Amino acid sequence: GQQVMQIPQYQHVQEGExxxxxxxxxxxxxxxxxxxxxPGGHPVFLIQLVKSGEVKKQKRLTFQFGEAKKNSSLHITxxxxxxxxxxxxxxxxxxxxxxxxxGTRLTVIP
Amino acid sequence: xxxxxxxxRYLVKRTGEKVFLxxxxxxxxxxxxxxxxxxxxxxxLIYFSYDVKMKEKGDIPEGYxxxxxxxxxxxxxxxxxxxxxxxxxxxxxSLGGQPTYxxxxxxGTRLTVT
Numbered sequence: 001g002q003q004v005m006q007i008p009q010y011q012h013v014q015e016g017e018x019x020x021x022x023x024x025x026x027x028x029x030x031x032x033x034x035x036x037x038x039p040g041g042h043p044v045f046l047i048q049l050v051k052s053g054e055v056k057k058q059k060r061l062t063f064q065f066g067e068a069k070k071n072s073s074l075h076i077t078x079x080x081x082x083x084x085x086x087x088x089x090x091x092x093x094x095x096x097x098x099x100x101x102x103g104t105r106l107t108v109i110p
Numbered sequence: 111x112x113x114x115x116x117x118x119r120y121l122v123k124r125t126g127e128k129v130f131l132x133x134x135x136x137x138x139x140x141x142x143x144x145x146x147x148x149x150x151x152x153x154x155l156i157y158f159s160y161d162v163k164m165k166e167k168g169d170i171p172e173g174y175x176x177x178x179x180x181x182x183x184x185x186x187x188x189x190x191x192x193x194x195x196x197x198x199x200x201x202x203x204s205l206g207g208q209p210t211y212x213x214x215x216x217x218g219t220r221l222t223v224t
Binding site: 006009030031033035041042043044045048088090092094097098099100101102103 | 141143145150151152153154155158166168200202210212213214215216217218
């Protein structure tokens with residue numbers, strides 16, 4: 001079935017360092033979404049990418065969708081302690097459901 | 111403000127019991143979803159519904175059933191709870207149609223089966 005692989009599973013960074021998480025799909029996606037889950041919380045939508053090669057920015061966060069629409073990345077510049085949490089990508093092939101990646105848990109050391 | 115609520119934050123049940131998890135959304139969303147979240151496995155889709163009385167199996171439907179009698183309410187049923195169903199259960203809703211709209215999640219129910 002549909003699979004979305006996400007790496008790394010864990011990442012520890014010093015505050016101020018950059019962070020990147022990567023998603024790869026076994027099939028071409030119609031769009032990809034990113035969610036953030038704070039410790040003890042529930043996933044919250046961050047952004048959606050639809051176009052091949054699309055790049056979107058939200059302050060220190062940069063999201064990319066690959067040219068082949070099979071991979072995506074989230075890059076955080078100069079991490080802060082408020083960035084801690086688990087980041088999930090979720091891909092869609094056009095139906096009404098999403099296939100979530102396994103998530104990357106980010107720890108930021110002050 | 112968008113809201114998805116779940117009936118319990120924490121639940122402890124015994125093996126073999128029938129368990130009902132309720133989810134209600136107030137956004138008039140067509141789609142509703144049930145996921146379970148386990149460490150290292152991410153969110154796995156159990157069932158989803160794109161309309162009242164409609165349901166589709168997700169990746170791990172075995173041991174679960176669902177009910178959607180009203181648009182705003184989506185119930186997950188564990189017919190006979192087992193210890194391997196101990197997990198965090200998350201409900202979500204979204205608008206229908208394409209491209210897939212963002213999902214709004216409830217706070218989750220942490221179920222322990224002893």
